[in-house]
Amino acid sequence: MGINILFKGINFQRLMGGLWVTLRLALITIGLSCVFGLLFGMLMLSKRKTATVICRLWLEIVRFMPQLVLLYIVYFGFARLFGWDLDGETSAVIVFTFWGTAEMGDLIRGALTSIPRHQFESAAALGLTKVQIYMHVLIPQALRRLLPQAINLSTRIIKTTALVKMINVTEVLKVGQQIIGQFYRQPDAAFWVYFVIFLLYFLVCWPFSLLAKYLEKRWA
Amino acid sequence: MNDTILHVQDIYKSFDGNGVLRGVSMEIREGEVVVIVGPSGCGKSTLLRCINGLEVIDSGSIYLRDEKISGRTKDLHLVRQKIGMVFQSYDLFPHMKVMDNLLLGPTKALNKSKTEVEKEALEMLERVGLKEKAYALPRTLSGGQKQRVALVRAMLMRPEILLLDEITAALDPEMVSEVLNVVIDLARGGMTMAIVTHEMRFAEAVADRVVFLEDGMIMEEGKPEEFFSAPKTQRAQHFLQSFTYASKRDKKSDKNNFED
Ligand SMILES: Nc1ncnc2c1ncn2[C@@H]1O[C@H](COP(=O)(O)OP(=O)(O)OP(=O)(O)O)[C@@H](O)[C@H]1O
Ligand SMILES: [Mg+2]
Numbered sequence: 001m002g003i004n005i006l007f008k009g010i011n012f013q014r015l016m017g018g019l020w021v022t023l024r025l026a027l028i029t030i031g032l033s034c035v036f037g038l039l040f041g042m043l044m045l046s047k048r049k050t051a052t053v054i055c056r057l058w059l060e061i062v063r064f065m066p067q068l069v070l071l072y073i074v075y076f077g078f079a080r081l082f083g084w085d086l087d088g089e090t091s092a093v094i095v096f097t098f099w100g101t102a103e104m105g106d107l108i109r110g111a112l113t114s115i116p117r118h119q120f121e122s123a124a125a126l127g128l129t130k131v132q133i134y135m136h137v138l139i140p141q142a143l144r145r146l147l148p149q150a151i152n153l154s155t156r157i158i159k160t161t162a163l164v165k166m167i168n169v170t171e172v173l174k175v176g177q178q179i180i181g182q183f184y185r186q187p188d189a190a191f192w193v194y195f196v197i198f199l200l201y202f203l204v205c206w207p208f209s210l211l212a213k214y215l216e217k218r219w220a
Numbered sequence: 221m222n223d224t225i226l227h228v229q230d231i232y233k234s235f236d237g238n239g240v241l242r243g244v245s246m247e248i249r250e251g252e253v254v255v256i257v258g259p260s261g262c263g264k265s266t267l268l269r270c271i272n273g274l275e276v277i278d279s280g281s282i283y284l285r286d287e288k289i290s291g292r293t294k295d296l297h298l299v300r301q302k303i304g305m306v307f308q309s310y311d312l313f314p315h316m317k318v319m320d321n322l323l324l325g326p327t328k329a330l331n332k333s334k335t336e337v338e339k340e341a342l343e344m345l346e347r348v349g350l351k352e353k354a355y356a357l358p359r360t361l362s363g364g365q366k367q368r369v370a371l372v373r374a375m376l377m378r379p380e381i382l383l384l385d386e387i388t389a390a391l392d393p394e395m396v397s398e399v400l401n402v403v404i405d406l407a408r409g410g411m412t413m414a415i416v417t418h419e420m421r422f423a424e425a426v427a428d429r430v431v432f433l434e435d436g437m438i439m440e441e442g443k444p445e446e447f448f449s450a451p452k453t454q455r456a457q458h459f460l461q462s463f464t465y466a467s468k469r470d471k472k473s474d475k476n477n478f479e480d
Contacts, residue, residue: 121274122311122370126325126377127301136324141315219315 003192005183018175019200021089025171026158028093033100033157034150040105045112059106062099068163070095075167088169096157103153111146112138144219151212155205172197223250224285225381225412226271231280231290233263233270233436240266241277242436248381251410255423255444258433259459264416267433268383271414272303284380301329304374304382308389310366312358318345318369319354325377337376344372348402364395368402381412388419400426420463424448432456 006012044055062070075091078084086094115138123137165174176193183189226248233241240263248254256264269275271282273289273296282290289299312321319341326337345351348368358366367387374382384403388396400422407413407426417423423430423444430447432440432455440453451457 116309118307118309118311119313122305122307123313123324124274124297125272125300125303125305125307126373127297127299127329128325129297129329132328136328137313141313144315 003196005179005186005189006192006196011179011182014175014179015172015196015200018170018172019204021169021171022158022161023204025089025092025096025161025164025169026154029096029100029157029161030154032093032097033104033153036097036101037104037108040101041108041112044105044109055102055105059102062102067095067099067160068166070098071163071167088164088167091167092161092164092169096160100153100157104150107146107149107153108142111142111149114145115141144215148212148216148219151208151215155208155212158205158208159201172200224248224283225250225252226414227283228267228271229281229283231267231270231282232278233266233275234278240436241270243280244433244436244438245280246431246438246441248412248414250412253407253411253413253415253426253428254431255415255417255427255429256431256433257417257420257423257459262433263436264433265385268305268385268414268416271383272300272305297329301325301377302380304377304379306367306370306374306382306384306387308386310358310363310370310390312361312366312369312373314358317355317357318350318361321358321369322373322376325373330377341372341376344375345369347405348372349398362395363391364398367391367399371399371402371406375406375411381414382406384413384415384417386416386418388417420448420460432459434459 006015040055040058043051046052071091074095075086075088078091079086119137119141120133123133128136161171162173164171165177170178176197180190180193224247226246228244228246230243230245231241232239232243244263244267246254256267258264266275270277270290273292277290280290281288284299284302287299292299312318313324316324319338322341322345323334323337326332327334342351342354345354348371350365350368350372353361353365353369358369361369370387387403388399391399396419400419403413403415403422404426415423415426427444429441430444431438432447432451432453434455440447440451440456442452447456448460451460
């Protein structure tokens with residue numbers, strides 16, 4: 001059986017190592033996107049016209065530009081242009097955070113604006129302080145709306161990290177291809193390796209998707 | 221003895237240059253129920269919102285007992301703790317159970333103990349016929365039930381005065397009386413209230429005094445039996461006429477049965 005090749009030597013360990021690279025990249029990106037996304041979302045809501053225009057433009061760019069093109073621009077383009085010696089993983093974090101910040105920011109903006117104004121007013125009328133109003137009334141409601149969407153965005157980020165193999169980061173897909181190369185004489189090697197990678201992605205993303213669905217239902 | 225709870229002194233408020241309140245003065249004494257009526261857009265909501273600081277007045281002053289409450293910004297929440305307000309829209313916090321809606325103000329703003337307030341809350345819910353809904357989510361309640369909960373939530377803060385802004389305007393007709401009966405109950409219990417309403421029969425039943433507002437000014441005020449049967453100003457007569465026609469028209473579907 002072809003699947004045995006995965007358990008030859010340290011192949012399975014290597015694959016898990018690749019998966020860890022994928023996840024580490026995704027986790028760093030998601031974390032940074034949340035932090036910067038909060039700023040981005042608040043900027044989008046600010047009364048300064050220039051800030052909102054820049055944010056809108058930024059959001060449009062990341063939406064119509066394929067992530068791969070952005071990766072190439074940063075990894076190959078910036079290196080030549082500015083003489084920066086960025087390794088693949090750093091470039092990937094920059095590009096994915098650039099993208100994730102805008103998407104997360106837009107979700108945060110949506111969540112904040114979804115709360116009707118009289119929610120603030122009726123909390124204020126109870127005599128709560130501003131901090132208490134945000135803590136007990138506004139943020140919990142915004143989070144309920146945001147969390148399922150943010151989780152879905154996170155799974156998209158995890159999936160998209162597969163692209164970094166194109167800029168020489170040895171993540172799970174790249175490791176898989178190396179293993180297939182080792183067993184080039186075995187015709188079903190490719191199938192089994194990719195099948196296992198498929199399973200790995202599924203096992204990582206599926207719980208997130210279930211959680212998002214559960215939260216969506218619970219807080220509907 | 222001075223038993224004035226609220227004293228509004230010559231207040232002005234405009235939005236984008238439009239004078240919405242133009243020199244409004246009024247006093248509300250302890251235990252008094254003042255009903256504010258007037259045509260749409262005359263400034264009734266704005267008046268109530270100015271009283272609890274949701275709008276900032278341009279000039280004039282507002283006193284709660286002897287304390288000046290207008291022109292404050294820093295400790296506005298302390299003022300609002302003493303002024304209850306219920307709005308037209310169902311304004312319960314949708315992510316909290318009824319009980320948590322009720323507990324929020326007393327426990328967070330007043331630092332009262334949860335068990336103490338919860339006991340009180342259950343008693344008040346029982347009085348308005350909603351004890352079995354204590355741990356339900358707001359979205360499972362009807363509009364009338366939500367407004368009763370909103371009234372209880374405001375009352376649990378033990379405010380000096382309660383401001384009600386058309387609390388039945390968004391309700392289906394058959395739910396209006398269940399809410400207004402709670403208000404009548406509160407009035408009997410001696411609660412000081414300023415009530416904005418378009419329900420004239422209710423106004424007549426609950427008011428100690430009626431204030432007629434038009435174009436941001438108080439045109440007339442008086443006892444309900446006088447105001448409703450023999451209004452002094454022509455404008456008030458016109459205003460009331462539009463209601464008698466309206467109420468004649470929907471007499472058939474009138475299910476609002478106040479206790480008196
Ligand atoms: N925040 C605001 N910005 C601008 N204009 C406002 C604002 N709030 C109220 N107004 C205007 O002030 C006027 C009085 O409004 P207000 O809501 O006090 O009237 P009202 O007597 O409560 O009317 P209704 O019976 O329809 O509730 C209206 O012309 C309204 O358009
Ligand atoms: Mg109004």
